[in-house]
Amino acid sequence: MSSTNNRKKLLLMGRSGSGKSSMRSIIFSNYSAFDTRRLGATIDVEHSHLRFLGNMTLNLWDCGGQDVFMENYFSKQKDHIFQMVQVLIHVFDVESQEVIKDIEIFMRSLKQLKKYSPDAKIFVLLHKMDLVQLDKRDELFQIMMNKLSEASTEYGFPNLVGFPTSIWDESLYRAWSQIVCSLIPNMSTYETNLIKFKEMLNAYEIILFEKMTFLVICSSNGNLQINNDTNSNTINNKDEKKKSNIVAIDPKRFEKISNIMKNFKQSCTKLKSDFKTFVLNDSIYVSEISPNMVCFIVLNDTRQSQQLVLENVSKASQYFQ
Amino acid sequence: MEQTEDSSKATILLMGLRRCGKSSICKVVFHNMQPLDTLYLESTSNPSVEHFSTLIDLSVMELPGQLNYFEPSYDSERLFKNIGALVYVIDSQDEYMNAITNLAMIIEYAHKVNPKISIEVLIHKVDGLSEDFKVDAQRDIMQRTGEELLELGLDGVQVSFYLTSIFDHSIYEAFSRIVQKLIPEISYLENMLDNLIQHSKIEKAFLFDINSKIYVSTDSNPVDIQVYEVCAEFVDVTIDLFNLYKTQEIELPSETNDNKRSQKRQRELKSVSELGNGVIIYLKQMIRGLALVALIRPNGADIDNCLTITDYNVDTFKKGLIELWANSATKKSQYFQDNIK
Numbered sequence: 001m002s003s004t005n006n007r008k009k010l011l012l013m014g015r016s017g018s019g020k021s022s023m024r025s026i027i028f029s030n031y032s033a034f035d036t037r038r039l040g041a042t043i044d045v046e047h048s049h050l051r052f053l054g055n056m057t058l059n060l061w062d063c064g065g066q067d068v069f070m071e072n073y074f075s076k077q078k079d080h081i082f083q084m085v086q087v088l089i090h091v092f093d094v095e096s097q098e099v100i101k102d103i104e105i106f107m108r109s110l111k112q113l114k115k116y117s118p119d120a121k122i123f124v125l126l127h128k129m130d131l132v133q134l135d136k137r138d139e140l141f142q143i144m145m146n147k148l149s150e151a152s153t154e155y156g157f158p159n160l161v162g163f164p165t166s167i168w169d170e171s172l173y174r175a176w177s178q179i180v181c182s183l184i185p186n187m188s189t190y191e192t193n194l195i196k197f198k199e200m201l202n203a204y205e206i207i208l209f210e211k212m213t214f215l216v217i218c219s220s221n222g223n224l225q226i227n228n229d230t231n232s233n234t235i236n237n238k239d240e241k242k243k244s245n246i247v248a249i250d251p252k253r254f255e256k257i258s259n260i261m262k263n264f265k266q267s268c269t270k271l272k273s274d275f276k277t278f279v280l281n282d283s284i285y286v287s288e289i290s291p292n293m294v295c296f297i298v299l300n301d302t303r304q305s306q307q308l309v310l311e312n313v314s315k316a317s318q319y320f321q
Numbered sequence: 322m323e324q325t326e327d328s329s330k331a332t333i334l335l336m337g338l339r340r341c342g343k344s345s346i347c348k349v350v351f352h353n354m355q356p357l358d359t360l361y362l363e364s365t366s367n368p369s370v371e372h373f374s375t376l377i378d379l380s381v382m383e384l385p386g387q388l389n390y391f392e393p394s395y396d397s398e399r400l401f402k403n404i405g406a407l408v409y410v411i412d413s414q415d416e417y418m419n420a421i422t423n424l425a426m427i428i429e430y431a432h433k434v435n436p437k438i439s440i441e442v443l444i445h446k447v448d449g450l451s452e453d454f455k456v457d458a459q460r461d462i463m464q465r466t467g468e469e470l471l472e473l474g475l476d477g478v479q480v481s482f483y484l485t486s487i488f489d490h491s492i493y494e495a496f497s498r499i500v501q502k503l504i505p506e507i508s509y510l511e512n513m514l515d516n517l518i519q520h521s522k523i524e525k526a527f528l529f530d531i532n533s534k535i536y537v538s539t540d541s542n543p544v545d546i547q548v549y550e551v552c553a554e555f556v557d558v559t560i561d562l563f564n565l566y567k568t569q570e571i572e573l574p575s576e577t578n579d580n581k582r583s584q585k586r587q588r589e590l591k592s593v594s595e596l597g598n599g600v601i602i603y604l605k606q607m608i609r610g611l612a613l614v615a616l617i618r619p620n621g622a623d624i625d626n627c628l629t630i631t632d633y634n635v636d637t638f639k640k641g642l643i644e645l646w647a648n649s650a651t652k653k654s655q656y657f658q659d660n661i662k
Contacts, residue, residue: 121323204566253565260561264594267554270547271616273598280562298566307625 009084010057013109014091015102015273016065022167023091024048024062025030027176027213030266044069045081052180053210054215054292071168075164076106082109090124094140095131103151107272109157112209122147122157123179130166137164150211170255173262179217187218187225193319196219201304201312207296208289208320214262215256216295257296261286279306287313290320329501332403333381335429337410337464338420339364339386342445342487346410347371347383350496351533357485373531375537375610377504380410401434410443413450413458413484425469432478438660441499442466446487455484490550497535506649510538513645517638518542518615521631522622526615527552528607532561537611552614555602559592568616588653593628605635607642 022036031292042064050058063073063081073081089107106124126144130136149160161173166220169183175319181187190208198206198220206220250256268275278286285297289309293311335343340345343361351373365385372380382404409427412418424442431438447455463482471478483495501507516525518540525548527536534553558662590606601617601624613635619627 074629092335256565257562260558265560267551268596271549271596271598271600273596273600276595276597278558278594280588280594282560284562313639 006056007059008056008086009090010087010179010243011081011085012060012062012089012091012107012267013105014065015070015093015096015098015105015128016067018065018091018093019167020091021046021062021128022066023125023165023172023176024060026167026172027061027215027280030262032266041066044072052213052292053184054290056183057181058180070105078112079116081140082112085113085117085120086183087121087123087179088113090122091127092144093156094122094126095129095143100257103147106148107151107155110152110157113157114155117307118156120157121182122152122160123175124160124162125165125175126162127165129164130168131169143312151259170259171250173215173258174212174255177258180210180213180215181217184217190320191199191218193316194218197316197319201297201309202298202300204297204298209258209294209296211288211294214258214265214294216258219254261296263295276312282306285309289313289317293320296319331405331500332382333406333408333499334400334404335381335383335408335504336408337386338412338423341386341410341412341415341420343383343386343410345487346445347381349491350535351381353532357613358623359487373533375468375500375533375535379500379503388514397430398434398620401438404435404438405497406439406441407431408441408443408499410445413444413455413464414446414461417462418465421465425473425568428470428478428480429473429475430477439499439502440478441495442480442482443485443492444482445485445496447491452606453487455621459484470506474528477614490546490553492548493533493553494549495538496533498534501538504537506645507538509645510642511541511610513550513638513641514538514540517634521615522617522619522627523603524618525552525630526613529553529556529612529614531556531606531610531612548616552601552616555592555594555604555614559590559604563590589601594615595624597626603628603631603635605639607639608646610644613638 012024014020019100020037021039021042022031022033025031025036025039026033028048042062042079044064046062046064048060048062050060052058053171061081063069089111090109092106096102103105110122113122124145128139129141132140145160145162148162149158155320161178163178165171165175183192193207194208196205203220208217208219209215210217247275264278265275276288278284282304283299283304285295287297289295289297297309297313299309324586330391335347337343341388344362344365345356346364348359349356351371365383368382368384370380370382372378384509401519407418409424409575411417411424426637428440431440442462444459447458452460459482466480467476470480481498483491483498485492485495503603504510514528518526525542525545527549529536529552534556536549590604592604592613594602597601597620599619601619603617604612606612615631615635617627617631
């Protein structure tokens with residue numbers, strides 16, 4: 001029973017050339033953004049079974065986006081494809097010439113989902129954002145999101161979540177962290193444990209990452225769903241003391257850490273190994289906390305001894321199994 | 322007078338035919354530009370000089386490729402007199418016969434004006450070549466250059482060749498070697514590093530310039546490019562993570578009671594990472610934007626002991642570095658003053 005519960009079906013859809021397989025390869029197969037140039041067209045559906053956090057299996061269905069296959073999904077294979085779907089991730093190429101057609105396909109898949117798995121969560125990614133000028137990105141994203149949420153409400157999926165993404169920066173990690181987090185069942189346990197742990201260590205912040213993909217699972221300073229809001233919340237208790245020097249820390253830090261650490265992991269493979277711990281200036285600690293998780297600790301007090309902190313981490317690990 | 326300039330400041334002259342990638346190299350190595358962004362660089366029309374201070378004050382002069390330096394109006398004699406190294410860039414994806422003729426001409430002139438000049442040739446843009454072809458191109462270019470020099474009667478001139486590309490670490494490696502030739506204290510540094518690694522469990526130690534990630538010095542063991550890459554990337558990781566929480570670090574000293582002490586500790590970067598197979602990567606900030614990065618293999622010994630010994634030895638090394646630097650600085654100013662008189 002529990003094994004079926006832990007199997008999650010994710011559909012990755014979108015028109016051909018929009019970057020679906022590239023994303024998958026970067027997040028789950030340790031490709032660098034450069035390497036994705038080699039990827040060819042996906043034929044029909046490519047299944048991958050990814051183990052996440054030990055007991056969770058993500059069945060990622062990477063659906064080839066050429067029209068031939070697309071027609072097939074909506075006619076012959078529709079019950080096969082759209083049954084038991086937990087998550088639909090629809091990718092839009094911002095540079096696409098046929099936006100109307102893109103949206104039409106999105107609506108067609110929503111229609112099938114409504115029939116076969118009405119509880120599915122829908123995420124849309126506006127991909128290849130790096131090709132748009134910086135000052136126009138927000139505007140474009142807003143216009144597109146308005147259109148898409150209109151479409152999705154029509155089919156009974158009212159709260160659509162969308163992200164602007166690009167494989168060339170950390171936005172990809174942000175999007176996928178939140179997609180994957182929405183599937184973790186015992187999130188609240190992790191959160192409460194993490195907050196306790198934070199208090200015990202007198203830490204400034206602790207972030208929990210999945211080990212293989214380095215996606216953010218949760219952070220001690222509130223959840224990361226709505227980045228701007230949490231950020232003001234998190235530093236509040238600290239800032240009350242000294243309102244004078246409010247230098248808000250980077251709201252994109254989660255994604256950036258994912259990106260940095262993943263690069264580091266990559267470079268460690270050149271020494272034929274994986275990294276175990278990382279300590280910077282006695283204040284930032286990165287260490288394994290369970291076989292599937294890595295914790296990132298930022299301390300308030302740099303005078304704690306290294307052994308003490310690492311010992312605490314290993315003691316805490318039993319609560320994060 | 323010219324001699325003083327020579328010794329107090331090392332100058333690298335960057336030359337090559339047009340579109341061979343001189344500006345891109347400059348931007349990528351010294352300005353941290355992304356390699357992809359260099360596709361849109363404009364063509365350089367004026368000689369430009371840029372200054373960087375690593376252990377020594379280094380200036381890099383870039384000459385536009387389309388100029389003819391042997392027009393009598395151009396003061397090329399003074400130009401070649403004052404430089405320490407001539408870096409000539411050859412585009413390996415283009416016809417390079419012209420470039421070689423041009424190079425031979427420049428070497429002939431430069432060598433006549435300044436026999437002490439070190440001549441470095443970058444066989445550039447090798448990222449687009451296959452492995453076999455790289456070796457062929459290098460051999461071909463070396464041979465042809467040799468022939469040209471022989472014809473001019475200059476077969477004794479030392480020319481070093483490097484295969485480089487801005488899309489990997491080879492350009493940093495090449496520049497590291499070039500810069501190292503310009504540092505007068507290099508042999509002491511190398512000895513000090515050798516000493517350091519002999520007395521700790523260090524396998525390989527680099528002295529990095531944090532901004533450009535070229536290494537100013539390393540111990541006398543051969544450099545494995547992969548180890549170099551790991552160390553350079555470790556500098557990146559450390560700096561990036563440090564910058565993310567920098568604001569929080571600044572807040573700290575005002576909070577803690579013993580103000581001065583913690584402030585002192587904060588300013589210095591230090592990071593240690595342990596890998597699954599027991600290898601430890603160690604970084605510690607030194608003087609003048611330098612950082613020591615070392616690869617430690619405890620080989621079964623206790624890791625904490627290892628680190629403690631390393632810490633102690635690295636501190637000693639740093640003291641040595643400060644002393645060496647102070648000494649050479651006074652010597653230089655002394656030298657300079659003597660020459661003025």
